[in-house]
Amino acid sequence: MGRWVPDARGRLERAALELYAEHGYERTTVAEIAARAGLTERTFFRHFADKREVLFGGAEPLRDLIVRTAAEAPASAAPITVAAAAVEAVGVVLGERRTAARQRQAVIDAHPELRERELIKLAALGDALAGALRDRGVPDLAAALAAEAGLAAFKVAADRWIHGPDGEPLAAGIREAFAELKTITAG
Numbered sequence: 001m002g003r004w005v006p007d008a009r010g011r012l013e014r015a016a017l018e019l020y021a022e023h024g025y026e027r028t029t030v031a032e033i034a035a036r037a038g039l040t041e042r043t044f045f046r047h048f049a050d051k052r053e054v055l056f057g058g059a060e061p062l063r064d065l066i067v068r069t070a071a072e073a074p075a076s077a078a079p080i081t082v083a084a085a086a087v088e089a090v091g092v093v094l095g096e097r098r099t100a101a102r103q104r105q106a107v108i109d110a111h112p113e114l115r116e117r118e119l120i121k122l123a124a125l126g127d128a129l130a131g132a133l134r135d136r137g138v139p140d141l142a143a144a145l146a147a148e149a150g151l152a153a154f155k156v157a158a159d160r161w162i163h164g165p166d167g168e169p170l171a172a173g174i175r176e177a178f179a180e181l182k183t184i185t186a187g
Contacts (some may be wrong), residue, residue: 009047009057011037016054017103025051025107025114059121062107063128065089070132079138081149084178086129090154090170095170098161105162121148126151153177 017035019028030051034044048054069086077085094101108114126147133143157173 006037008037008043010037012044012047013054013057013100016051017100017107020107021103021146025111044062055107055114056117056121059124062090062093063125064121065093066125066129067132070129070136073136075136079133079136079142079146080149080178080182082133082138083146084137084174087150087154087178088174089138090125091157091169091171091174094158095161098114098170100168102154102162122151122155153181 012033013101014032016028019032019036023032029050030041030044033051033054034041037044048057065084066089069089070082073082073085108118129150130143130147132142133146138146154174157170157177161168161170161173
């Protein structure tokens with residue numbers, strides 16, 4: 001094998017998900033993940049701090065996408081509209097990975113410590129969205145509420161998308177969740 005191997009990170013992620021499904025998260029070692037991917041443990045640790053981070057390592061690009069989408073929204077857009085656009089942008093990116101998302105969520109659902117880490121990740125994304133809204137001049141309370149509403153719509157849509165039948169894209173489910181949110185808050 002040559003020194004440079006294309007898509008090492010992706011290969012490690014796929015190998016980890018396969019092994020977690022086959023042997024369970026607890027019984028899978030970093031050495032096994034690296035071997036399955038055809039890489040070394042050293043390469044694994046260049047990409048991930050530990051085997052848990054294989055499941056959560058993509059948060060930074062999503063955070064950047066949320067902030068960028070919020071910043072690029074029209075100045076006249078309402079905070080909830082900006083939140084919807086930012087969350088939908090994430091849905092477009094994640095929507096391309098349904099099989100991996102289902103495998104990942106099955107591992108997370110089976111382990112309380114991983115569910116806790118997932119909540120921390122989502123909270124960090126919510127904080128980034130609220131910060132991006134504040135940067136647009138949205139007052140603190142409105143920014144926090146719009147960001148939390150955005151995360152709630154995302155979580156509901158993502159859960160339906162992951163556990164539901166194939167068909168509707170995640171981004172469409174997010175739009176539907178926001179439409180329903182607007183309906184229930186309109187009274």
